Amino acid sequence: MFIQFEDEVKSVLEKAFETSGFRLLNIPLEESEHADLATSAAFRLAATYGKSPVSITRDVQNKIHLDDSNLIGRVEVAGPYINFFVSEKYFSRTVEKIKAEGMDFGRMPARKKVIVEHTSANPNGPLHVGHIRNSIIGDTLARILARSGWNVETQYYVNDMGRQIAVVAWALEHFELDDSVKSDHAIADLYRRANQLLEDDKERWSEVNELLQRVEKGDETVIKRFYSVVGLVMDGIRETLKRLNIDHDRFVNESSFVTSGDVFNIVEGVKETGRVEVDDGALVVDLKDLGIEKSLVLQRRDGTSLYTTRDLAYHKWKAEQCEWMINVLGADHKLISTQLRLVLDLISVKQPDVVIFEFVSLPEGSMSTRRGVFISADELLDEIKKHALEEVGRRRPDESAKFKEEVAEMVGTAAVRYDVIKVSADKSTVFDWRSALDFEKQGAPFIQYAHARACSILRKAEAEKQEHDFELADPALLTNKSERELIKKMAYLPKILQKAGNDLKPHILAVYARELAESFNQFYRDSPVLHAEEDLRRARLMLVDCARTTLAITMETLGIVAPEEM
RNA sequence: GGGCGUGUGGCCUAGUGGAUAUGGCGGCAGCCUCCUAAGCUGUAGGUCAGGGGUUCGAAUCCCUUCACGCCCGCCA
Numbered sequence: 001m002f003i004q005f006e007d008e009v010k011s012v013l014e015k016a017f018e019t020s021g022f023r024l025l026n027i028p029l030e031e032s033e034h035a036d037l038a039t040s041a042a043f044r045l046a047a048t049y050g051k052s053p054v055s056i057t058r059d060v061q062n063k064i065h066l067d068d069s070n071l072i073g074r075v076e077v078a079g080p081y082i083n084f085f086v087s088e089k090y091f092s093r094t095v096e097k098i099k100a101e102g103m104d105f106g107r108m109p110a111r112k113k114v115i116v117e118h119t120s121a122n123p124n125g126p127l128h129v130g131h132i133r134n135s136i137i138g139d140t141l142a143r144i145l146a147r148s149g150w151n152v153e154t155q156y157y158v159n160d161m162g163r164q165i166a167v168v169a170w171a172l173e174h175f176e177l178d179d180s181v182k183s184d185h186a187i188a189d190l191y192r193r194a195n196q197l198l199e200d201d202k203e204r205w206s207e208v209n210e211l212l213q214r215v216e217k218g219d220e221t222v223i224k225r226f227y228s229v230v231g232l233v234m235d236g237i238r239e240t241l242k243r244l245n246i247d248h249d250r251f252v253n254e255s256s257f258v259t260s261g262d263v264f265n266i267v268e269g270v271k272e273t274g275r276v277e278v279d280d281g282a283l284v285v286d287l288k289d290l291g292i293e294k295s296l297v298l299q300r301r302d303g304t305s306l307y308t309t310r311d312l313a314y315h316k317w318k319a320e321q322c323e324w325m326i327n328v329l330g331a332d333h334k335l336i337s338t339q340l341r342l343v344l345d346l347i348s349v350k351q352p353d354v355v356i357f358e359f360v361s362l363p364e365g366s367m368s369t370r371r372g373v374f375i376s377a378d379e380l381l382d383e384i385k386k387h388a389l390e391e392v393g394r395r396r397p398d399e400s401a402k403f404k405e406e407v408a409e410m411v412g413t414a415a416v417r418y419d420v421i422k423v424s425a426d427k428s429t430v431f432d433w434r435s436a437l438d439f440e441k442q443g444a445p446f447i448q449y450a451h452a453r454a455c456s457i458l459r460k461a462e463a464e465k466q467e468h469d470f471e472l473a474d475p476a477l478l479t480n481k482s483e484r485e486l487i488k489k490m491a492y493l494p495k496i497l498q499k500a501g502n503d504l505k506p507h508i509l510a511v512y513a514r515e516l517a518e519s520f521n522q523f524y525r526d527s528p529v530l531h532a533e534e535d536l537r538r539a540r541l542m543l544v545d546c547a548r549t550t551l552a553i554t555m556e557t558l559g560i561v562a563p564e565e566m
Numbered sequence: 567g568g569g570c571g572u573g574u575g576g577c578c579u580a581g582u583g584g585a586u587a588u589g590g591c592g593g594c595a596g597c598c599u600c601c602u603a604a605g606c607u608g609u610a611g612g613u614c615a616g617g618g619g620u621u622c623g624a625a626u627c628c629c630u631u632c633a634c635g636c637c638c639g640c641c642a
Contacts, residue, residue: 030584040584043622053622080622081585122642162642282640293568297639307642331636334570358571359635366635395604411604423579426571428635435578435591442590445604457601511580514589521605530601544601566604 001094001491003498005071009037009084012072016063017041022049022056035076035083036488042080053080091484092475094491098546099470103553106494108149112323116142117352119241119248119328120157123233124164125188127240128374129431130330130360130367136420136559137357138328139246140506143557145326148501153322156248157314160230161255162307166211167194168229169222177232182378184236187229192372209302216258216304223255240377245413245559257313263305266313267298269347287342296339311340316349325352326504331359331428355504358428375431385412387437392566407566414444414560421558422510442514447555448563450517450524454548455564457529461541464530473542477535482519482526483543489519490550497557513554520547 006029013027022045032038042053042060049056061077073087098105118138121131138154146152159165168187171194178186198204214222234251241247257263267283270276275286281301288295298309318325329337334356341351361367367374388408396404419436422443423429439445478487496512499505529540555562 028584032585034585038585040623043584046622078585159642164642279639284639291569294638300640302640304640306640311642331571332642333637335637336642338570356571356636361635391604396602427579428572429578438591439604443604449602449604453602453605460601508580511589518589524601525606528601566602 001071001090001097002488002495005086005090005491006037006495008069008071009039012064012066012069013039013041013060013082015065016060020059020063022060032083034078034081036086037084039082040080042082056080057082086488088476090491091478091487094487095475095478095542095546098490098549099542102549103556105549106497106553107147108494108498111149111151113151113153113321114145114324114326115153115155115318115322116145117155117157117318117325117327118142119237119246120159121237122159122162122164122369123184123187123230123237124168124191125233125369125374126182126184127237127377128367128369129377129380130374132240132244132377132416133357133360133420133425133429134328134330135241135244135246136417137355137425137506139244139559140417140421140509140557141326141328141355141501141504143559144497144501144506144509147497147553147557150324150501153249154247155318156251157311158230158234158251158253159307160226160253161212161215161258161310163208163212164191165226165229166208166215167191167198168233169211169225170194170208172225172229182236182239183232184240185376185378187233187236188369188372191369195370212304213302215255218259226255240381243381243413244377244417245561252314254307254310254314257310257317258305262313262317263310266309266316266347267305270298270312270343273346275346285339285343287339290342292335292339292342294335294339296343308336308340312343312347315340315344315352316347318352319344319350325350326355327352328355328357331356353504355425357425360429360431362431380416380436381412383433384416384437385409388412388415388439391439396566403565407563410561410563411439411445411448411566414448414555415439417559418444418447418510418513421506422514424505424507442518444560445566447513447517447551448560448566450520451548451551451555451562452564452566453524454520454544454551457544458541458548459564460530470538470542470545473538474535475539475542477539478543480523480527482523483540486519486523486543486547489516490546493550493554509554509557513551513558516547516551516554520551523547 009029010027017024017027024041024045027039027041030038030040042056045056046053057077057080060082064075066072071087071090073085073090076083116138119131119135121127127135142152142154168191171190175190175193177190211222215226270285276298277284277286282297283299284295284297286295296308297306299305315325327337337354344351359366362375385408388411389404392404392407496509500509527540529537529544532540552562
């Protein structure tokens with residue numbers, strides 16, 4: 001409803017400026033504590049028209065007509081500012097709209113297909129607390145875009161043939177796999193030991209390289225070995241993602257682009273741009289005139305392909321089946337993704353939008369699967385669940401073990417997702433056990449709790465056979481400050497989804513979720529529902545129902561379970 | 567050395583041109599005979615890293631210095 005309000009303000013202002021003789025393209029609108037929407041447009045016109053901002057505002061003020069407007073209640077002028085306030089109808093329409101649309105509130109009309117690639121961690125070990133920042137950003141973005149009408153397909157690009165996988169495949173010949181632990185963790189241990197061995201005896205790298213060459217040439221037995229390694233790890237990774245409520249639509253194997261000949265074709269295609277040079281036997285692309293000093297290596301001296309070359313082929317394939325591509329990548333991919341985009345453009349392939357997130361490190365330094373220095377997502381999820389279980393036990397001692405178990409699971413996963421998504425992607429973070437396990441702060445449980453409270457009221461009303469016929473409810477009775485604030489907050493959800501989707505900034509939805517929950521908790525304190533007089537009770541019950549819906553939509557979009565009790 | 571990103575009360579963080587800078591944690595002081603206190607209220611705490619500039623107006627834009635993170639051809 002806020003978007004419609006914004007449109008009305010825009011249209012009213014455009015007419016007013018025009019009839020008072022001022023020309024201004026794109027009238028700036030600001031959200032402000034002084035108004036629901038405000039404009040400071042007069043400042044920009046002052047110099048051009050030789051008038052003071054205050055006098056311009058006064059001129060325009062007289063030309064503002066609200067005849068065609070439903071959602072603007074009043075307009076006030078404060079010096080050079082023009083302030084717009086929402087109408088009574090804005091409140092009642094918001095409530096009625098949410099009631100009518102239910103879980104479809106904020107859903108946009110259907111759009112074309114977008115492919116969101118995220119996680120894509122190398123299958124040489126389990127996901128760690130850095131990888132899941134990628135997964136959570138990607139999955140949340142995918143959910144936001146789906147709500148925005150996009151036909152979203154999520155993809156995991158599986159590196160099943162890089163040097164790191166060759167190291168693991170080689171390691172399997174020399175070490176025994178520990179099958180008493182989860183497969184991805186067992187492989188990580190082999191990977192670490194193999195790297196140690198290769199560091200001590202550099203000669204043996206030739207054995208690894210030979211495996212790589214045999215794969216590239218299509219050697220079935222080696223390919224099968226690579227596949228089995230990758231399969232073992234991917235099973236573990238999938239399991240971890242499932243715990244995080246993340247499910248990819250498609251897993252695409254890097255090797256498929258080598259065997260299909262697409263990689264060969266890409267190299268040929270790039271050669272046609274006339275930018276490919278032979279440097280010490282390797283093929284490189286010169287990008288200096290495009291602002292990149294370092295040329296990009298397309299092919300090794302021994303003729304095998306590299307990650308970037310295979311990635312080019314992958315993107316060409318992807319581009320053909322969608323309108324828009326989004327890749328979620330760690331900060332270490334900044335340069336390589338810029339190079340990738342430039343080369344795609346050179347061969348006339350649509351470029352992806354790249355969402356970069358900064359690194360997650362440990363207090364003692366950066367994580368490394370190769371050195372075995374990392375905190376796995378599984379470990380974090382186990383710990384947080386244990387912690388959540390203690391917490392539920394303390395707060396709801398009389399409930400059954402099953403109840404506690406279920407709540408702990410919901411709260412634990414949500415807390416992890418929320419802690420990651422609430423921080424802007426361009427901040428690097430330091431993982432710290434104490435704060436990761438801290439439920440006292442405003443995090444996911446805070447939002448889930450607001451939802452559970454709403455459900456609890458509705459459940460009680462039901463049990464007491466109170467009026468549930470919202471057809472008779474009159475939203476005009478909802479005039480308390482906290483009721484008004486709550487409705488405004490709910491009306492803002494579609495705008496937030498739009499912003500988060502357009503800017504590819506999922507963290508703003510997380511911030512909104514906290515504010516929405518806060519508004520509900522304030523309403524909960526200020527406005528008794530079940531003990532209110534009949535008409536008011538009916539109206540407030542409807543509001544609670546709408547708040548529950550809005551909270552549920554927000555949580556679903558964040559990939560967080562909305563508990564009815566906790 | 568170069569490129570990209572970040573720097574906001576003790577700690578974490580929102581805000582990227584508009585009116586008095588957002589929240590949380592921690593501190594202090596309160597609120598359960600009342601719909602779940604995983605909640606609510608109040609309070610203390612700030613040279614928005616430093617300096618310079620642009621602008622009617624700067625946390626936000628430009629220049630510069632410093633600090634931290636990531637990257638800089640045959641790894642991914």
